[in-house]
Each structure stands twice: as structure tokens, then as C-alpha cells.
Amino acid sequence: MATDEQVHKVSLKVLVDKEKNKVIFAEAGKDFVDALLSILTLPLGTIARLVAKESNIPPVKFGSLSSLYESVSHLEDKYLRTQTCKEMLLQPRNSMESYCKHVKLNIDDTEPTKYFLCANLNCSIVSGRQLSIFRYQRCRCGNLMNREVFPIEVIPGNGFVNEIATFIICDDLSVLPNVVGTSVSLLRKLGIKDMATIDERNVDISKREVVDILKLSLLSKTPLTDFILEKKDDNFNPINQPQIGIGEKSxxxxxxxxxxxxxxxxxxxxxxxxxxxxxxxxxxxxxxxxxxxxxxxxxxxxx
Ligand SMILES: [Zn+2]
Structure with missing residues (x-):
């Protein structure tokens, strides 16, 4: 029987600079770009959880955020306001879940959102149908909200980019539309004049590889090179913290x-x-x- 990784797999065309041993860019369609963009929708708690798991590369510590996440997982319930608070922090819901769940390589393993109403049928009418996305929240009437309901999905999403569009993904994960001239101008910008120095490769990507890219995106400014050319020894170092710009005081x-x-x-x-x-x-x-x-x-x- 085919595994999830065999079924949910997309192909990425990658151009590599053989002389510099560096990825120039990759060309991809909707399936890969949707997976990449869906990373932007992930709550920090989900990112901390995903990068703490094994993929093709070992678990990663996301700055001190991983420690924050871990400490909450060890907090006893008596220190939290309700028994649901821990779930809210460790399994935060993605507000774009309806879009991400149709993404072929969706890496968000958070339990799908469920909806609950007060167990008291009469109460729903009186209090204007309070709805919770976590079980066991307390209703205004005092009863627990544990009666699951199934709202109709009004606008089922299908990822983020157009079906027919193709894109160029740079080494730093910038995404550009693959229109006439984009690749030529990129090659010129990178100073590549001799096409013989370019190697073209096809790389299979499953969810596991998207998690690899997520991890590398936190640690490296050249995640595609690190991923495709497996330069883990040089760059895969949790001490190599991401460079984060600190803006104006606000x-x-x-x-x-x-x-x-x-x-x-x-x-x-x-x-x-x-x-x-x-x-x-x-x-x-x-x-x-x-x-x-x-x-x-x-x-x-x-x-
Ligand atoms: Zn109620």
C-alpha cells in the first residue's frame, strides 16, 4: 500500500550553479508554492511543535520559543485558568485552516477545528448561540460547551495561488511569478553567463521535505541550497539564530x-x-x- 509520502509528492525543478555549489532557483507550480506559503499562516505554537519533530533532519530549537512551548507543555493544570488553556497554547488553531487543508503538502498536523455549543439546548436560543472552537469551554449559563455542531463551510479554500501559474523560488525562499524574463534577469543578477555551469535537477518533495524547509528557513538565509545540496554540516546549527530586524520603538x-x-x-x-x-x-x-x-x-x- 502506498504511503502518504508516495501519494502526496510533487516535483521541483532546481537549477544549481555547479561552480559555486549553490542553488540558483527552483521552478514550481501550485502544489509546492501553496505548501511554502501556508507556512506563513502557522501560529508560532504550531511552528515550535513542527520543528521539534524528526524529519530528514533532526529536531530544531526555534530560538527560545521552543523552550517557551515546552515549558507550557509541562505546566500543571492547576496553574492555568481553565483545562482548555493548555490546548489553546499548544494546539493553536490556524485561522486559514480551511485553505490549508486542501493544500497537497499541508504540514499542519493540528487536529481539525471542531465547533461546540452549550450542552443545554434551550440555552443556545437564549444566549444567542455561543460557539467555541475548544471543547469544555464554559458557556455564559455555566454549563460546559461540549455539544459538537458541524457548520457548513461557506467558502471552501483551495490553497493560495492560481492553478495555472508557475513560480520561481529563490535560494532565500522569495517567490516570484515565472513570467517571461524572470529567470533571465535572475541569472544576469547572479552574474551567471555560461549555461554550461548550470545543472538541472528534479527533486521530489513530500510533507517531510516541506518540514525540512521550514526548519532551514528558521536557521539559514540559503535554505534551498542547504536543503537540495544537503549542506547540513555548515548551516544546520541551532546556535545560528535567525537574523531578526528590530524596528522602531512603538x-x-x-x-x-x-x-x-x-x-x-x-x-x-x-x-x-x-x-x-x-x-x-x-x-x-x-x-x-x-x-x-x-x-x-x-x-x-x-x-
Ligand atoms: Zn449555555
């Missing part, structure tokens, strides 16, 4: 929370931060951008 500065920071005097390193629920909630929901900005603020605050 209105976030005006929202303040008190935290206790324990600093080692010898090297001014933060050992740990003690905080109350607001700060922990903030870390759970904020984006990586805010998270980095916040850590920088902590460092700046040191004497």
Missing part, C-alpha cells in the same frame, strides 16, 4: 508590566525573569517581533 512601550529580573553580575546575563500572569499571557500571544523587542528592552533596562 506604542508597545507605553504598556508596562512589572517583572523581576535576576541578573548574573559577572557577565550581566539574564538568568531568569519572574513575572505574574499578565506577562506570561503576553508572551503566549505576542508575535516573535514583539518578543524580540521585549527581550531587547529587558537588556536595555539593565544598569
Amino acid at each position: 506604542s508597545y512601550e507605553s504598556r508596562k508590566m512589572d517583572v523581576k529580573v535576576l541578573v548574573r553580575k559577572s557577565d550581566s546575563k539574564i538568568l531568569f525573569v519572574e513575572a505574574e500572569a499578565d506577562f506570561a499571557d503576553y508572551f503566549s500571544v505576542c508575535s516573535l517581533y514583539l518578543w524580540v523587542e521585549c527581550c531587547t528592552c529587558l537588556m536595555d533596562a539593565l544598569p
Whole structure:
């Protein structure tokens, strides 16, 4: 019987610079590009979970986010507001799930969203049909919401890009429409004049390889080269943190929370931060951008 990897497989045409041993670009259609773009829809909790699993390359630690994720998985229920909170944080739902589930190489293994109403039939009418995407949330009437309902999918999505379009994917995962002149101008930009130095390869991609690319996208600026040419030894290093731009200081500065920071005097390193629920909630929901900005603020605050 054919495995999922044999059935759900797409082919990628890759041009490699033989002299520099580097991927120039890849050409792909809807199936691969949809898989690549769907990465942008993944909640951070899902990314932390996916990269912690084995694929063709070992599990990856996603900055400190992986530790944050792991720590929540070890938190006892008595520290959480409801028994559903852990599921919300560790299995966050993808708001674009209806689009991603039709993607041929969908790597999101989160349980499909289910919908629940209050167990009390009369209550639904009185309180205006509260709907929860997590089981065992408490309804305003006090009863648990554990009666599953099946809403009709109004607009079934089918991925993100047009069926007939083809695309060029650069080594850094930039995606460009494959129109007349794109590849020629890329070759010119990269200084490639002799076509004899170019090798053309076909690479089979299954979900496992998309997870590889996700991992490498967090660690490397040349994920396609690392992936296709298996340059894992050079670049596959969790210490090689992604370069994240820190933007202008924003209105976030005006929202303040008190935290206790324990600093080692010898090297001014933060050992740990003690905080109350607001700060922990903030870390759970904020984006990586805010998270980095916040850590920088902590460092700046040191004497
Ligand atoms: Zn109710």
C-alpha cells in the first residue's frame, strides 16, 4: 500500500550553479508554492511543535520559543485558568485552516477545528448561540460547551495561488511569478553567463521535505541550497539564530508590566525573569517581533 509520502509528492525543478555549489532557483507550480506559503499562516505554537519533530533532519530549537512551548507543555493544570488553556497554547488553531487543508503538502498536523455549543439546548436560543472552537469551554449559563455542531463551510479554500501559474523560488525562499524574463534577469543578477555551469535537477518533495524547509528557513538565509545540496554540516546549527530586524520603538512601550529580573553580575546575563500572569499571557500571544523587542528592552533596562 502506498504511503502518504508516495501519494502526496510533487516535483521541483532546481537549477544549481555547479561552480559555486549553490542553488540558483527552483521552478514550481501550485502544489509546492501553496505548501511554502501556508507556512506563513502557522501560529508560532504550531511552528515550535513542527520543528521539534524528526524529519530528514533532526529536531530544531526555534530560538527560545521552543523552550517557551515546552515549558507550557509541562505546566500543571492547576496553574492555568481553565483545562482548555493548555490546548489553546499548544494546539493553536490556524485561522486559514480551511485553505490549508486542501493544500497537497499541508504540514499542519493540528487536529481539525471542531465547533461546540452549550450542552443545554434551550440555552443556545437564549444566549444567542455561543460557539467555541475548544471543547469544555464554559458557556455564559455555566454549563460546559461540549455539544459538537458541524457548520457548513461557506467558502471552501483551495490553497493560495492560481492553478495555472508557475513560480520561481529563490535560494532565500522569495517567490516570484515565472513570467517571461524572470529567470533571465535572475541569472544576469547572479552574474551567471555560461549555461554550461548550470545543472538541472528534479527533486521530489513530500510533507517531510516541506518540514525540512521550514526548519532551514528558521536557521539559514540559503535554505534551498542547504536543503537540495544537503549542506547540513555548515548551516544546520541551532546556535545560528535567525537574523531578526528590530524596528522602531512603538506604542508597545507605553504598556508596562512589572517583572523581576535576576541578573548574573559577572557577565550581566539574564538568568531568569519572574513575572505574574499578565506577562506570561503576553508572551503566549505576542508575535516573535514583539518578543524580540521585549527581550531587547529587558537588556536595555539593565544598569
Ligand atoms: Zn449555555
